[in-house]
Amino acid sequence: MGEKVMNKQVILTNSVKGSLRESDMSLRTSTICLKIPDGCNGAVLVKNLYLSIDPYLILRMRKTPYLDAITPGSPIAGYGVSKVLDSSHPNYNEGDLVWGSQAGWEEYSLIKDPHNLIKIQDKDVPLSYYTGILGMPGMTAYAGFYEVCSPKKGETVFVSAASGAVGQIVGQFAKLLGCYVVGSAGSKAKVDLLKKKFGFDDAFNYKEETDYDAALKRYFREGIDIYFENVGGKMLEAVLDNMRVHGRIAVCGIVSQYTHEQPEGVHNLLTLITKRVRMQGFIVGEYYHLYPKFLEIVVPRVKEGKMTYIEDVDEGLESAPSALLGLYSGHNVGKKLVVVARE
Amino acid sequence: MGEKVMNKQVILTNSVKGSLRESDMSLRTSTICLKIPDGCNGAVLVKNLYLSIDPYLILRMRKTPYLDAITPGSPIAGYGVSKVLDSSHPNYNEGDLVWGSQAGWEEYSLIKDPHNLIKIQDKDVPLSYYTGILGMPGMTAYAGFYEVCSPKKGETVFVSAASGAVGQIVGQFAKLLGCYVVGSAGSKAKVDLLKKKFGFDDAFNYKEETDYDAALKRYFREGIDIYFENVGGKMLEAVLDNMRVHGRIAVCGIVSQYTHEQPEGVHNLLTLITKRVRMQGFIVGEYYHLYPKFLEIVVPRVKEGKMTYIEDVDEGLESAPSALLGLYSGHNVGKKLVVVARE
Known part of the structure; x- marks a missing residue:
């Protein structure tokens, strides 16, 4: 057994009811040995560098979670970029940089079953991008847009939460294919980003619209072929009323409803x-076989500056709870992430 | 110009708000000449035999209709079986039996653009079946089940409004393919029909269930692969909670909501x-290119008694309004139709 070091952690205090509150998460300092313990064959021990702060996390914090539960008393865990410090798994070696969905909100994590950790090959891009455009959100945009929406050149595309981790990439994919794309976001600054930075044809601030239906009719006179759904609720209802015949809706998230005990109803499914x-x-988990193809498309474009990505970065593990809280109020501008350590 | 005869008609009195009321429809006697008028090239003049009484009709009677409007002051029109009395269209001859979506609720109709009238070839089955198992409802079941649901042998199938015009056929298609199929309906008599006549594996009376979720869990321990949706509202919510991974829902109708000014919301789209x-x-209108293939499958089975169909028949054009009214309360047992004339 090696020497033990301090390991700061963010713990889920209790199951989350309704909205997430600051008291649902707490800081703790534990200790960890930086060697794989005996009997942990196939495990890796990592140092966490970048934590991906994602809206779906609240769904894992509920008493009856929609996805794999995060257990009260344990560190929160999610997507992140980490560095392998020790490995008893043949696929990973000390020094490897990896990303995956098992990064604990802690300085060091022992990952007992690392089968879904992906080794980072191309380090000629910002490492944090593997929490975003080159990681899960990028793959989500790719799978949702190309595989689920069956898009065709010239079609009209609407993206909600368009400046978020996924939305900004969907818009750029839609432009690459020759679609007309409009995004909605929650501030003037975000709307400006959509139009000036990500190349959306147009964008609007949903908080300034009293009538979503009228807003959509302004941008989509002939209706919407494709809706990349990130928010749900009233926006979904307005979109349904503005869909074109044979339209497609990829339901990626319905974040406006994640903090409701009882989500709003959608009344116009007719x-x-x-x-x-x-x-x-x-x-996205069902599409990772497409990840190599995805990297082939995206990495060169990122390097050439033909695709761009905005991150909203907080420093220090201690900032992770407030970073997550802010996500549900739309405080972030771009992909939210937390730097635990830079190397 | 030939001799004029009396033509009894059922008129839409006014646009329908909320529920359909008896006063929304009225009887009128008009006159008609049984020859195609001059200048009506391409028209056919038909004698209406069987009128198909279908839930979607109310949607065409609204002020802002979801489908082609039925105009107040005009006869209601819908699917039906008719006999050609005179024709100036090369595809139709006097004496032809036809079915289509332009049968007026009247004794005789002049159809100016008969392009979607289908000539009945096989008369060795009850002629009224062309309002049902061999007509629009049959094609709806076929297209919805085989084309939209992508069914596989062994999958679990749930059908709501299962003893109705479409549901009873969906159940039989599902059994033909080797699926496990359960239906819901609104009376003990209907439930008995589903189990004893149509070969559903099981069925339940939704009016006797206080908890749809519990009812579905009783019949689908492993969840539902395919839902053939005819009713909407609370049943849809319960089904969503019981879907299996990669399940499919064909939305054919949401009849529970057709009579609401403001339909119920669906809260669990997550x-x-x-x-x-x-x-x-x-x-169904987008699938008629499959009609010949459909007939090849269904007609022999109907003749051999391997597929069956229950009709709920009212006599006389005068009974059409009450027949339609009863549909929205589930008074019909099986496919509702009205006999205007038998030949």
């Missing part, structure tokens, strides 16, 4: 029939 | 994501 709309939920 | 469900609305 339009699914009258417009023959396909509405499909998806989870 | 399950579309967590279960990766595809929910797709469709309209």
